[in-house]
Amino acid sequence: MAEYDYDVLVIGAGPGGYVAAIRAAQLGLKTACAESRETLGGTCLNVGCIPSKAMLHASEYFDAASNGAMADMGIEVSPKLNLDKMHAQRRDAVEGLTKGVAFLFKKNKVDWKNGHATFQDAHTVKVGDETVTAKNIIIATGSSVTPLPGVEVDNDSQVVVDSTGALELTSVPKKMVVIGGGVIGLELGSVWRRLGAEVTVVEYLDALLPGMDGDVRKEAGKIFKKQGMELRLSTKVTGCTVKGKTATLTLEPAAGGDSEELEADCVLVSIGRRPNTDGLGLENIGLETNQRGQIEIDHDFRTKVDGVWAIGDVVPGPMLAHKAEDEGIACAENIAGQTGIVNHDLIPGVVYTWPEFAGVGLTQEEAIEKLGDKSKVKVGKFPMMANSRAKTNHEPEGFVKVIAEAETDRVLGVWAIASVAGTMIAQATQAMEFGATSEDIAYTCHAHPTHSEAIKEAAMAVQGKPIHV
Ligand code: FAD
Ligand code: NAI
Numbered sequence: 001m002a003e004y005d006y007d008v009l010v011i012g013a014g015p016g017g018y019v020a021a022i023r024a025a026q027l028g029l030k031t032a033c034a035e036s037r038e039t040l041g042g043t044c045l046n047v048g049c050i051p052s053k054a055m056l057h058a059s060e061y062f063d064a065a066s067n068g069a070m071a072d073m074g075i076e077v078s079p080k081l082n083l084d085k086m087h088a089q090r091r092d093a094v095e096g097l098t099k100g101v102a103f104l105f106k107k108n109k110v111d112w113k114n115g116h117a118t119f120q121d122a123h124t125v126k127v128g129d130e131t132v133t134a135k136n137i138i139i140a141t142g143s144s145v146t147p148l149p150g151v152e153v154d155n156d157s158q159v160v161v162d163s164t165g166a167l168e169l170t171s172v173p174k175k176m177v178v179i180g181g182g183v184i185g186l187e188l189g190s191v192w193r194r195l196g197a198e199v200t201v202v203e204y205l206d207a208l209l210p211g212m213d214g215d216v217r218k219e220a221g222k223i224f225k226k227q228g229m230e231l232r233l234s235t236k237v238t239g240c241t242v243k244g245k246t247a248t249l250t251l252e253p254a255a256g257g258d259s260e261e262l263e264a265d266c267v268l269v270s271i272g273r274r275p276n277t278d279g280l281g282l283e284n285i286g287l288e289t290n291q292r293g294q295i296e297i298d299h300d301f302r303t304k305v306d307g308v309w310a311i312g313d314v315v316p317g318p319m320l321a322h323k324a325e326d327e328g329i330a331c332a333e334n335i336a337g338q339t340g341i342v343n344h345d346l347i348p349g350v351v352y353t354w355p356e357f358a359g360v361g362l363t364q365e366e367a368i369e370k371l372g373d374k375s376k377v378k379v380g381k382f383p384m385m386a387n388s389r390a391k392t393n394h395e396p397e398g399f400v401k402v403i404a405e406a407e408t409d410r411v412l413g414v415w416a417i418a419s420v421a422g423t424m425i426a427q428a429t430q431a432m433e434f435g436a437t438s439e440d441i442a443y444t445c446h447a448h449p450t451h452s453e454a455i456k457e458a459a460m461a462v463q464g465k466p467i468h469v
Contacts, residue, residue: 006032008335009125009134011117011280014042016312016324017140018101023332025108032134033110034117034127040101041094043142043313044321047164050097052184054090055167055191056352063194063354072394081195083172090167119281122305126281136307136335139295140328141280143273143313148179151240151249153269159247160240160267163188173197173266177249179237181208183351184270186224190353192266193229200230200262202237204254204271209351211318213363213415215381215401220357223397223417240267275314292316300340301331309335323347348429350422355384355398358421360429361413367403370412378406380438380461382454384418386468389449395419400458402428402438409437409462420451428455438462 008024010017013035021033039046064070065079105112115128124133145162147153155165166188172195178185181203193199201208201224207217208224208231225231232251238259239250249262275293282289285305290296295310297303303310311331312324323342330340351357362370367377384390384398398417405412414428431441441459446452460466 004123004133004135006030006111006132006134008032008136008138008332009034009132010138010140011125012042012140012142012276012312012314013037013040013101013112014140014142014312014324015044015321016142016328017042017138018105018328019325020138020140020311020328020332021110022104022108023329024335025110027332027336027338029332029336031108031110032113032132033105034113034115034125034132036114036116038114039098040105040112041098043144044324045097045101046094047167049321051090051094051167052163052187052191053352054093055086056187058086058089059191059194060354069394081172083170083195087168087170116279118279119284122285122307136309138301138328138331138335139280139303139308139310139314140312140324141276141314142324143275143319145269146272146274148237148269148271151179151237151267151269154242157242157245158266159242159245160269162269166192166266166268169266173264175264176200176266176268177202177247177262177264178268178270179249180269180271181205181231181233182210182270182272185268186220186351186353188268188270189229190224190227193227197266198230199228200232200264202232202235202249202251202262204234204236206234208233209357211349212357212359213401213403213413214365215399216357216359216415216417219398219417223355224353273313273319277314290316300334301327302334317344318347318349320347320349343433346429346432348425350425352422355395355417355419356421357417358425359413359415360425361411361432362403363413363415364401364403367405367412371405376406377412378404378409378438378462380404380458380463380466382458382461382466382469384451384454387418387449387451387454387457388468389451390418390454392449393419400424400454402441402455402458402462404438404462409439411436411438411441411459414455414458416455418451418454424452424455427452 007029008031010021010033025031113127176197178189234254311327313319333340348360385396401415403413438459446456457466
């Protein structure tokens with residue numbers, strides 16, 4: 001009889017966990033996956049990437065129909081919002097994809113154990129009432145919303161909500177305040193602004209989108225302001241009272257000073273996410289989390305406990321679905337004795353607003369810091385206004401920026417603001433993965449007319465010779 005029930009037990013069926021489970025099974029390992037939710041797919045499929053993109057996509061059409069963008073192209077319509085139907089198509093998208101994961105589990109013979117998992121020892125986990133043993137256990141428990149002291153989230157009331165609540169609002173708020181000008185705040189703030197809400201973003205720092213290139217962050221401020229969002233930068237929220245359907249927030253300058261009050265009928269708390277380790281029984285296997293609550297791992301995704309591995313939002317690094325997926329594949333391959341690697345220097349990031357904001361590799365600020373001097377970094381920029389396709393499509397906002405090492409011309413980072421920047425960034429990521437120079441990109445033939453030509457022209461600009469500006 002086998003020593004363990006399974007070769008691999010994955011805890012959590014988000015993009016990290018479900019992908020790891022499928023890959024492990026494909027590699028011939030007997031695999032189970034524990035998930036406490038009633039559906040598979042984790043945060044991303046149930047309450048994250050997918051439902052937010054469903055609302056962004058639909059609201060973008062509504063916005064184009066109401067803000068004159070369609071009329072400018074000779075399409076005259078008077079749109080009427082059917083919010084119930086918009087929510088229904090969101091739920092359909094989620095249902096289709098989560099059921100798709102269940103189908104893939106069956107196809108690959110991954111056993112789904114529905115219940116909350118708690119470690120008993122390094123090879124034994126209690127899932128609900130069942131005890132499961134495994135030679136290898138992968139922790140892929142993901143993350144949840146970081147609470148803001150003094151601002152209590154109550155998704156049911158629809159007044160102070162987190163991202164999950166903001167996806168489910170049954171009417172368009174008149175005035176929405178978004179706390180945190182990061183990815184969630186701008187994506188979900190955009191959804192409700194497009195549908196008619198007055199949106200104010202309160203951000204602690206002096207620019208939106210921390211972590212992105214400085215030029216991109218500056219431009220983001222201009223673009224969202226132009227779209228009608230009110231931005232309160234360098235400002236913090238210190239308290240919130242709710243009376244009936246109205247929230248009153250207390251705001252203060254981040255550096256301290258006089259406070260003021262701001263009323264809203266909906267407040268979205270989006271100040272970041274934190275790893276899920278509560279109730280996991282890490283104390284039973286002697287595994288501690290770091291100061292940020294993350295599980296530390298080595299290059300191969302091993303924790304310091306033999307046989308226990310960890311991936312995705314619960315470990316250090318960007319909290320992104322594609323990063324979790326790639327780690328899931330590599331971790332399963334390592335368990336199977338192969339060499340699974342993720343290049344953590346090249347994880348693209350995309351904000352799916354209009355236009356999209358995307359980047360990969362170093363920001364200009366990071367490149368200068370890394371190489372030690374401004375003169376060691378070359379930058380080429382190309383405005384989308386001069387890209388024929390963007391101009392024809394009435395999408396003049398944004399630019400592409402290519403950052404290269406002056407001495408070797410090797411590309412260190414690419415940043416894009418464009419309607420399809422999320423798609424464009426894939427070619428930059430691939431070029432960088434292959435160690436491309438800006439000259440390599442500049443001399444690669446790009447189809448015309450495409451937005452991607454802006455990447456080629458920005459690379460030509462690094463060489464000092466773009467054609468169209
Ligand atoms: P998760 O997806 O969080 O999955 C972990 C799973 O583990 C959960 O289902 C949870 O129920 C389960 N679990 C936890 N503890 C236990 C336990 N003890 N026992 C059993 N099960 C347990 N990322 C992108 O790349 N692109 C996007 O467009 C994007 N949009 C987002 C939009 C929103 C609104 C949010 C909130 C997030 C978004 N993200 C996006 C981030 C993305 O969702 C996460 O990075 C990704 O889901 C992380 O995957 P994971 O597998 O590590 O964890
Ligand atoms: P975030 O880290 O992107 O942004 C949080 C923002 O809140 C920051 O700008 C921060 O300075 C600000 N902030 C923190 N405390 C504050 C306070 N007290 N008052 C005012 N501002 C404050 O976090 P967010 O938007 O909650 O997203 C969480 C994670 O989900 C992100 O790490 C992201 O990776 C992931 N995500 C990814 C998406 C994508 O890839 N398109 C979409 C949505 C989420």
